[in-house]
Amino acid sequence: MSAPRSLFWFRRDLRLADNPALLAAIDEGEDVLALFILDLDIAERAGDYRKAYLASSLNALDDSLKGKLAVIAGDAVLVLKDVIARYQITSVHVGQDFAPYGVSRDARVEAAGIHLNKTGSGYAVSPGRVRKPDGTNYRVYTPFYRAWLTHGWRAPVQAPKKLELVSPAPSDRQFPDWQTPTGVELQQAGEKAALKRWQAFQTGDLSEYEVGRNIPGIPGTSRMSPHLRWGEIHPRTILSSLQPGADHDVFRKEIVWREFYADVLHHYPHTSRDYYAPQFSKLRYDAPDEKFQAWCAGKTGYPMVDAGMRQLKAEGWMHNRVRMIVASFLVKDLHIEWQHGASHFMKYLIDNDVASNSHGWQWTAGCGTDASPYYRIFNPIEQGKRFDPEGNYIRTYVPELSHMVGAEIHEPWSSPTGYLHDYSIRIVDHAQERLESLARLAELKDQ
Numbered sequence: 001m002s003a004p005r006s007l008f009w010f011r012r013d014l015r016l017a018d019n020p021a022l023l024a025a026i027d028e029g030e031d032v033l034a035l036f037i038l039d040l041d042i043a044e045r046a047g048d049y050r051k052a053y054l055a056s057s058l059n060a061l062d063d064s065l066k067g068k069l070a071v072i073a074g075d076a077v078l079v080l081k082d083v084i085a086r087y088q089i090t091s092v093h094v095g096q097d098f099a100p101y102g103v104s105r106d107a108r109v110e111a112a113g114i115h116l117n118k119t120g121s122g123y124a125v126s127p128g129r130v131r132k133p134d135g136t137n138y139r140v141y142t143p144f145y146r147a148w149l150t151h152g153w154r155a156p157v158q159a160p161k162k163l164e165l166v167s168p169a170p171s172d173r174q175f176p177d178w179q180t181p182t183g184v185e186l187q188q189a190g191e192k193a194a195l196k197r198w199q200a201f202q203t204g205d206l207s208e209y210e211v212g213r214n215i216p217g218i219p220g221t222s223r224m225s226p227h228l229r230w231g232e233i234h235p236r237t238i239l240s241s242l243q244p245g246a247d248h249d250v251f252r253k254e255i256v257w258r259e260f261y262a263d264v265l266h267h268y269p270h271t272s273r274d275y276y277a278p279q280f281s282k283l284r285y286d287a288p289d290e291k292f293q294a295w296c297a298g299k300t301g302y303p304m305v306d307a308g309m310r311q312l313k314a315e316g317w318m319h320n321r322v323r324m325i326v327a328s329f330l331v332k333d334l335h336i337e338w339q340h341g342a343s344h345f346m347k348y349l350i351d352n353d354v355a356s357n358s359h360g361w362q363w364t365a366g367c368g369t370d371a372s373p374y375y376r377i378f379n380p381i382e383q384g385k386r387f388d389p390e391g392n393y394i395r396t397y398v399p400e401l402s403h404m405v406g407a408e409i410h411e412p413w414s415s416p417t418g419y420l421h422d423y424s425i426r427i428v429d430h431a432q433e434r435l436e437s438l439a440r441l442a443e444l445k446d447q
């Protein structure tokens with residue numbers, strides 16, 4: 001009998017450190033084939049930004065694996081069957097994927113007779129584990145958070161000390177040549193970049209996080225979201241370096257929002273596209289038209305909204321405070337269903353995560369778990385004055401307003417110089433649309 005040889009199938013865990021599933025593969029095989037499958041279905045739907053980030057992350061992983069990562073394009077079942085036969089693989093190891101697409105793909109793989117040895121997941125506590133005393137799932141964040149803390153999580157594990165890798169055939173190294181679009185600046189991908197960024201944040205801005213996280217004009221947040229999305233770092237690694245204290249507590253709570261939304265999506269997979277609170281599907285919405293196009297392009301005439309939408313296109317990322325402002329504007333000021341905005345986000349975000357995205361949108365729209373009530377409507381002008389008082393964030397992304405100073409930047413229509421450089425005229429009047437939104441909500445209540 002030939003020596004056992006395991007296959008480690010990298011998916012949303014593009015790292016070596018704190019990767020228990022990789023250690024399980026090493027334990028079981030004399031040597032290991034490291035594989036990433038380029039799923040052409042996903043590639044067709046993914047935007048250029050996500051593809052460029054992934055290509056760069058795969059190159060970084062390959063460097064850590066000393067040029068021995070196999071990358072094969074195709075359908076997961078067909079690729080795995082072929083690779084198992086050609087490389088005489090005796091066991092296949094993965095970290096569990098909880099996103100709906102990953103769940104159905106893995107079910108298809110197992111139905112085809114390929115057993116997946118699943119160890120761990122991309123969460124400190126895997127979705128489905130945190131339960132109420134009666135065994136049901138939580139639908140509200142704060143009790144989930146408390147139960148999550150009580151549940152506890154494992155300490156990180158070390159990177160493998162020894163890794164005997166199979167050298168893949170040259171034809172099995174189909175690295176994609178997906179380039180970052182011109183004029184776009186994506187943050188650096190890969191495990192080393194993730195650890196470096198985390199270390200810098202942990203010893204720097206984390207100590208001011210409670211306040212700093214709401215100010216989009218400063219680097220007050222960690223920007224770990226793309227790294228967590230691709231599993232270039234595990235949340236356990238992050239959690240293990242948090243200390244007692246208010247800023248660290250608030251940061252831990254944000255990490256747990258990610259865990260909560262993954263848990264919610266696990267229990268209600270239809271909420272990736274459908275309403276969590278189904279009555280809101282009956283609200284009167286407008287079809288996406290030229291106003292939607294203006295929103296996508298960052299030309300609504302509302303500086304804070306436009307700055308956010310342009311940051312998304314410039315960096316494939318947007319600050320959380322501004323995600324809420326632009327999402328509220330789409331749903332409450334333009335009366336467009338959240339799914340249109342969520343799809344636009346998924347196209348451009350390099351941290352695109354179906355659970356956090358769909359539920360971040362539904363929270364803001366007022367139809368999700370724990371949602372801010374529908375009648376709470378973000379005022380894009382007041383939000384700007386409060387969280388970007390000097391206009392630093394706006395000036396970074398909206399050059400037509402870069403000549404304006406102080407609070408006047410939030411209301412260019414009130415300034416004689418507001419339209420000096422062809423800044424867009426407001427596409428709607430926020431005060432009026434707020435009333436319209438409330439009127440539509442009242443119709444729903446009358447039904």
Ligand SMILES: Cc1cc2nc3c(=O)[nH]c(=O)nc-3n(C[C@H](O)[C@H](O)[C@H](O)COP(=O)(O)OP(=O)(O)OC[C@H]3O[C@@H](n4cnc5c(N)ncnc54)[C@H](O)[C@@H]3O)c2cc1C
Pocket residue numbers: 213221222223224225226228229254255256257258259261318319320321323324327345349351352353354356357358360361364
């Ligand atoms: C409309 C909308 C859409 C969103 N879409 C996504 C998405 O596709 N992918 C994504 O990762 N996050 C999404 N978020 C959540 C949040 O905006 C980002 O996680 C955050 O901006 C990432 O920046 P950061 O890493 O600097 O965050 P930090 O403030 O440094 O927080 C640390 C980590 O905590 C988690 N986190 C923080 N806030 C949230 C939150 N509100 N919900 C869930 N997790 C959170 C993230 O993993 C983040 O990396 C969305 C929020 C909204 C309102």
